[in-house]
Amino acid sequence: xxxxxxxxxxxxxxxxxxxxxxxxxxxxxxxxxxxxxxxxxxxxxxxxxxxxxxxxxxxxxxxxxxxxxxxxxxxxxxxxxxxxxxxxxxxxxxxxxxxxxxxxxxxxxxxxxxxxxxxxxxxxxxxxxxxxxxxxxxxxxxxxxxxxxxxxxxxxxxxxxxxxxxxxxxxxxxxxxxxxxxxxxxxxxxxxxxxxxxxxxxxxxxxxxxxxxxxxxxxxxxxxxxxxxxxxxxxxxxxxxxxxxxxxxxxxxxxxxxxxxxxxxxxxxxxxxxxxxxxxxxxxxxxxxxxxxxxxxxxxxxxxxxxxxxxxxxxxxxxxxxxxxxxxxxxxxxxxxxxxxxxxxxxxxxxxxxxxxxxxxxxxxxxxxxxxxxxxxxxxxxxxxxxxxxxxxxxxxxxxxxxxxxxxxxxxxxxxxxxxxxxxxxxxxxxxxxxxxxxxxxxxxxxxxxxxxxxxxxxxxxxxxxxxxxxxxxxxxxxxxxxxxxxxxxxxxxxxxx
Amino acid sequence: xxxxxxxxxxxxxxxxxxxxxxxxxxxxxxxxxxxxxxxxxxxxxxxxxxxxxxxxxxxxxxxxxxxxxxxxxxxxxxxxxxxxxxxxxxxxxxxxxxxxxxxxxxxxxxxxxxxxxxxxxxxxxxxxxxxxxxxxxxxxxxxxxxxxxxxxxxxxxxxxxxxxxxxxxxxxxxxxxxxxxxxxxxxxxxxxxxxxxxxxxxxxxxxxxxxxxxxxxxxxxxxxxxxxxxxxxxxxxxxxxxxxxxxxxxxxxxxxxxxxxxxxxxxxxxxxxxxxxxxxxxxxxxxxxxxxxxxxxxxxxxxxxxxxxxxxxxxxxxxxxxxxxxxxxxxxxxxxxxxxxxxxxxxxxxxxxxxxxxxxxxxxxxxxxxxxxxxxxxxxxxxxxxxxxxxxxxxxxxxxxxxxxxxxxxxxxxxxxxxxxxxxxxxxxxxxxxxxxxxxxxxxxxxxxxxxxxxxxxxxxxxxxxxxxxxxxxxxxxxxxxxxxxxxxxxxxxxxxx
Numbered sequence: 001x002x003x004x005x006x007x008x009x010x011x012x013x014x015x016x017x018x019x020x021x022x023x024x025x026x027x028x029x030x031x032x033x034x035x036x037x038x039x040x041x042x043x044x045x046x047x048x049x050x051x052x053x054x055x056x057x058x059x060x061x062x063x064x065x066x067x068x069x070x071x072x073x074x075x076x077x078x079x080x081x082x083x084x085x086x087x088x089x090x091x092x093x094x095x096x097x098x099x100x101x102x103x104x105x106x107x108x109x110x111x112x113x114x115x116x117x118x119x120x121x122x123x124x125x126x127x128x129x130x131x132x133x134x135x136x137x138x139x140x141x142x143x144x145x146x147x148x149x150x151x152x153x154x155x156x157x158x159x160x161x162x163x164x165x166x167x168x169x170x171x172x173x174x175x176x177x178x179x180x181x182x183x184x185x186x187x188x189x190x191x192x193x194x195x196x197x198x199x200x201x202x203x204x205x206x207x208x209x210x211x212x213x214x215x216x217x218x219x220x221x222x223x224x225x226x227x228x229x230x231x232x233x234x235x236x237x238x239x240x241x242x243x244x245x246x247x248x249x250x251x252x253x254x255x256x257x258x259x260x261x262x263x264x265x266x267x268x269x270x271x272x273x274x275x276x277x278x279x280x281x282x283x284x285x286x287x288x289x290x291x292x293x294x295x296x297x298x299x300x301x302x303x304x305x306x307x308x309x310x311x312x313x314x315x316x317x318x319x320x321x322x323x324x325x326x327x328x329x330x331x332x333x334x335x336x337x338x339x340x341x342x343x344x345x346x347x348x349x350x351x352x353x354x355x356x357x358x359x360x361x362x363x364x365x366x367x368x369x370x371x372x373x374x375x376x377x378x379x380x381x382x383x384x385x386x387x388x389x390x391x392x393x394x395x396x397x398x399x400x401x402x403x404x405x406x407x408x409x410x411x412x413x414x415x416x417x418x419x420x421x422x423x424x425x426x427x428x429x430x431x432x433x434x435x436x437x438x439x440x441x442x443x444x445x446x447x448x449x450x451x452x453x454x455x456x457x458x459x460x461x462x463x464x465x466x467x468x469x470x471x472x473x474x475x476x477x478x479x480x481x482x483x484x485x486x487x488x489x490x491x492x493x494x495x496x497x498x
Numbered sequence: 499x500x501x502x503x504x505x506x507x508x509x510x511x512x513x514x515x516x517x518x519x520x521x522x523x524x525x526x527x528x529x530x531x532x533x534x535x536x537x538x539x540x541x542x543x544x545x546x547x548x549x550x551x552x553x554x555x556x557x558x559x560x561x562x563x564x565x566x567x568x569x570x571x572x573x574x575x576x577x578x579x580x581x582x583x584x585x586x587x588x589x590x591x592x593x594x595x596x597x598x599x600x601x602x603x604x605x606x607x608x609x610x611x612x613x614x615x616x617x618x619x620x621x622x623x624x625x626x627x628x629x630x631x632x633x634x635x636x637x638x639x640x641x642x643x644x645x646x647x648x649x650x651x652x653x654x655x656x657x658x659x660x661x662x663x664x665x666x667x668x669x670x671x672x673x674x675x676x677x678x679x680x681x682x683x684x685x686x687x688x689x690x691x692x693x694x695x696x697x698x699x700x701x702x703x704x705x706x707x708x709x710x711x712x713x714x715x716x717x718x719x720x721x722x723x724x725x726x727x728x729x730x731x732x733x734x735x736x737x738x739x740x741x742x743x744x745x746x747x748x749x750x751x752x753x754x755x756x757x758x759x760x761x762x763x764x765x766x767x768x769x770x771x772x773x774x775x776x777x778x779x780x781x782x783x784x785x786x787x788x789x790x791x792x793x794x795x796x797x798x799x800x801x802x803x804x805x806x807x808x809x810x811x812x813x814x815x816x817x818x819x820x821x822x823x824x825x826x827x828x829x830x831x832x833x834x835x836x837x838x839x840x841x842x843x844x845x846x847x848x849x850x851x852x853x854x855x856x857x858x859x860x861x862x863x864x865x866x867x868x869x870x871x872x873x874x875x876x877x878x879x880x881x882x883x884x885x886x887x888x889x890x891x892x893x894x895x896x897x898x899x900x901x902x903x904x905x906x907x908x909x910x911x912x913x914x915x916x917x918x919x920x921x922x923x924x925x926x927x928x929x930x931x932x933x934x935x936x937x938x939x940x941x942x943x944x945x946x947x948x949x950x951x952x953x954x955x956x957x958x959x960x961x962x963x964x965x966x967x968x969x970x971x972x973x974x975x976x977x978x979x980x981x982x983x984x985x986x987x988x989x990x991x992x993x994x995x996x
Contacts, residue, residue: 230748245809248963253826260836261766338842340838341837350564351731351733352835364751433748435749465744
């Protein structure tokens with residue numbers, strides 16, 4: 001433990017030195033950004049403590065969108081952000097009601113003739129298994145250069161670094177080089193089921209020339225990346241009932257069906273021996289992996305030891321016909337995310353035949369896979385494998401999130417690549433990801449914009465798991481990214497006009 | 499519901515009339531018991547309300563032996579019974595410390611020259627899944643002629659009806675026709691791991707001529723039965739770990755092992771397609787079912803609809819090569835009694851790959867099966883089926899309970915049969931059972947006594963499950979059984995001496 005803390009601290013110190021040096025070098029070379037760089041960088045540094053305090057306030061709010069009883073907390077987090085946007089001096093700030101949780105909207109529009117950038121993020125978070133947290137998930141602790149708390153990385157980091165970037169620029173100059181609109185939603189962690197409808201209802205208000213997704217990641221602490229495709233996702237819960245009550249295992253054992261056994265048999269039936277999904281039709285709409293995708297993967301220095309270090313795993317799984325990155329980026333998955341049946345309290349042992357068992361499934365989708373179709377296929381498979389004496393009840397989610405692929409031959413991609421190169425001192429990797437931001441396809445379909453990712457999340461920050469954290473250093477770097485992006489966008493677009 | 503309540507009430511009323519009429523008839527016919535019958539029956543009836551109040555007090559104590567933090571409650575229940583035994587005027591009353599929970603011991607020895615009966619029972623109970631109870635498990639409610647509460651039937655009914663029977667006789671006559679020793683243990687629900695040791699250490703104190711097991715059942719409300727064999731049992735808990743933490747299902751899904759999937763595959767592997775246990779060697783020491791056992795089963799009017807009504811099941815399971823009663827009475831089982839992994843809170847959905855899953859198993863054993871050997875076979879099977887990337891941790895119970903078979907050609911069996919015939923007005927069925935009272939084989943091995951069952955539990959009273967109850971009518975009948983048994987035993991044994 002001591003060694004690893006020391007290592008983290010060392011990286012942190014080196015990085016701070018590196019970023020500072022690099023910024024000075026940039027100031028000398030890049031005339032276009034020279035005038036304001038010093039000012040907003042100083043502001044960002046001066047406000048570090050205050051921002052960390054603010055961040056802890058927001059992360060303290062348990063805005064868990066998948067738990068109905070946490071709805072007031074989600075609302076509280078939304079209201080907190082609205083107040084923040086007002087405080088930094090945005091032109092228009094609104095909490096826009098929508099089915100599900102409201103969307104936080106803010107606009108700064110005092111750069112006439114300049115492009116408008118629409119920034120997406122989400123202020124809702126995943127649930128927690130509190131007993132597994134070393135620190136309380138909703139009373140953030142700062143330790144070893146990390147803020148621990150649910151949502152600290154995913155995605156309150158994206159929401160707050162983009163807001164603070166605006167604060168930094170407005171504070172010094174009173175203006176931004178481009179127009180900016182924020183839309184932060186509160187249902188991302190349940191697959192953004194109502195977001196497309198929100199976009200359609202507010203199409204005029206959200207009109208923009210460029211879009212960004214603040215729920216974005218970098219390759220590692222020192223290496224930038226641009227994510228050019230994301231998987232979709234869909235969720236399903238089902239319960240197996242074999243009896244109205246648990247039964248005494250001695251009295252009835254040998255003639256009474258066991259819901260947990262049947263659940264286990266059904267879950268085992270969902271996979272084949274290679275570890276692929278055995279649900280009929282599951283892969284029908286999955287496209288072969290292209291040469292371009294294979295070439296992209298070849299450039300990534302993938303090391304399974306990195307995952308193993310993060311997770312403590314000792315082996316990789318999956319069909320060896322595909323490489324690990326191919327499987328995560330371009331192949332769909334079906335994961336049992338939770339299962340419970342019978343007596344499972346921490347202590348004790350109850351000699352029963354459980355009458356009920358429950359399981360939850362999340363699928364990650366690719367290409368042309370459609371969430372509704374996948375759920376239908378799963379239901380068909382489960383029903384087919386359900387023996388006599390058991391009845392199944394399904395609980396369906398409110399929708400599903402579609403996969404998305406971003407084009408890489410656009411100016412939007414180029415701008416982003418240039419800004420990341422500037423911030424990190426090296427070119428970004430082009431990567432894909434296995435995770436999902438369901439709203440992005442809707443943004444493309446309704447507003448005609450690709451919301452390219454620009455965020456500071458890092459893959460070891462335990463998203464969705466216990467002990468999620470954000471590196472404190474990312475608070476500074478996230479603001480730099482956004483400030484530099486806005487400046488670079490204004491410069492490049494004005495060049496095009498000339 | 500209205501109809502079923504009415505039915506229960508009708509049975510209750512009819513039964514009360516029947517028992518009363520029958521007792522009067524008996525008084526006329528059976529000279530040997532005439533003098534005291536009227537007296538203790540009146541006392542039993544007069545004290546009904548007071549006894550019910552006492553019973554509620556005892557059932558209120560959550561004496562769950564499998565939960566370490568409930569140890570003080572188990573002690574409290576033991577102390578409560580000690581006080582009760584003192585109050586009714588037993589000669590010697592002791593709480594005998596033992597590994598695990600203490601044994602309540604009481605002796606009434608003022609019938610010199612008469613036989614001594616040793617009565618076994620247990621005051622510990624199974625754990626509860628509180629959310630599934632219609633009434634609170636430890637704040638008993640009396641409704642429709644039933645007392646609802648954990649342990650009301652199994653086995654606080656056995657403990658208290660035998661004690662009250664003694665109270666009734668002592669109160670009127672100041673004496674009993676035989677000498678009586680009680681031993682009520684507090685670790686039955688975890689397989690009586692320390693009871694054999696207790697018997698060995700207290701062999702002299704426990705010396706007796708006859709033994710009874712108050713944790714006994716009758717066939718139904720109107721039909722007696724004598725259980726002549728019980729299965730043994732053994733418990734095992736194991737956890738599968740695939741990672742130190744849950745993993746984001748998008749970020750890692752496709753390359754990271756899922757503990758719940760592996761758990762499901764392992765559990766599914768424990769059974770073959772017929773529903774038999776697939777653990778190698780599991781059936782090696784199981785003897786074929788004998789003709790005598792088959793003949794016994796033939797006499798029982800078994801109707802699967804009865805179970806289905808009790809449990810709400812819609813189908814029976816198990817290898818059709820055996821009949822349902824053959825499977826429950828003479829074949830061993832392996833039941834998963836609980837399984838948990840991943841995010842399973844009542845609300846919410848967490849998109850994770852669970853890093854940990856846990857399952858608990860209870861096996862019921864028959865004939866020469868040995869608990870330790872069976873656990874070893876299970877461990878071997880589980881290890882063999884555990885894939886790379888998963889590690890298994892086992893939690894073993896403190897011991898196991900052995901199966902037992904009672905001889906039916908003894909005077910002990912005959913006395914019991916005669917008393918039950920007297921109380922119910924019809925001959926008892928000879929039955930076996932699939933459940934376990936682990937202490938019984940130890941009683942035979944250490945004290946040389948077969949503790950034949952004499953209790954009032956009925957198979958629909960939801961032992962181990964939610965909403966356990968005892969019929970209020972059984973409080974009266976249980977006392978009658980014991981009073982009549984002591985009288986009959988004294989009479990028959992004195993006849994033998996002549």
